């Protein structure tokens with residue numbers, strides 16, 4: 001254990017289990033998405049654990065995330081798909097990152113970088129098949145395909161994947177999912193015709209990987225499911241939440257009936273009671289709009305969080321008898337949901353968001369710790 005009073009413990013065996021569930025359910029290889037520091041879990045340890053558990057390759061949003069994985073010695077295939085005008089394509093090519101491209105401008109910049117390095121860049125094509133976000137726009141597609149064929153012919157680019165991202169993957173039966181896949185299949189035929197055939201295709205995010213194996217093509221591209229989140233809230237896929245957020249009680253004290261608690265006194269004790277101060281707040285990713293709605297597991301009890309959540313701390317009501325809870329005890333803020341504790345999904349429900357936002361928003365003050373046999377094998381504890 002560390003001396004930190006706020007910890008996000010990541011169970012790498014849960015990550016490995018979730019990778020297995022994804023491989024079995026999708027009947028396809030997994031490209032593990034570890035963007036945003038692996039949704040707050042720690043990109044390097046999660047990447048290592050995912051690869052050790054059978055993930056075939058990795059994906060991140062921006063080049064800097066891919067370079068950080070390379071700097072840590074990870075040599076797996078890494079795809080990166082969000083680039084601005086200032087993207088350092090030269091560094092990405094030197095680090096052998098797969099650059100998924102969304103426009104002719106990006107392709108031209110990659111070709112220029114490959115030429116000046118005298119090498120062939122690995123590139124993928126991200127097509128907008130209906131998401132309406134990143135990806136080559138439909139009206140640019142024909143010209144993009146021609147540019148790509150020229151880049152392939154001159155040896156500046158080698159085409160790895162043709163990919164798209166689903167707009168409604170969490171509605172498995174929505175017709176748009178199959179339409180997006182059909183548009184990608186058509187685009188593949190276009191690329192074959194112009195002489196820029198991709199080696200592989202991938203489409204499916206977590207919910208699609210778990211419900212639509214027919215969309216998978218060559219790889220599935222899950223993120224949240226790896227972390228044991230809820231790709232389709234309310235549906236159980238046998239995933240295990242990997243992160244448990246814990247904090248050490250900073251203070252236990254008695255307050256009298258009628259005493260308000262925290263800013264604005266939005267909660268007032270209706271009886272003499274005992275409160276405990278938990279050193280985690282919205283700066284750590286505990287959502288302020290969840291004030292008064294969280295349930296915290298401590299000892300063998302689950303108690304109410306009361307009053308406003310502050311930047312660094314919040315308060316729990318232990319009741320008239322402190323129930324043996326003392327300063328220095330550990331409270332579980334969220335985790336697997338066992339023994340009445342909450343999951344990140346419950347926090348998301350409390351504030352009307354998704355668990356993606358909860359886990360990726362856990363701040364740097366929460367010291368990441370790694371547990372599980374996989375953590376031992378990887379030398380992470």
Ligand SMILES: *Cc1c(COP(=O)(O)O)cnc(C)c1O
Nearest residue numbers: 033165205206221222223224225
């Ligand atoms: C984030 C992301 C994913 C993973 O999505 P999940 O819903 O977390 O599975 C897959 N593909 C792309 C392009 C992404 O940006």
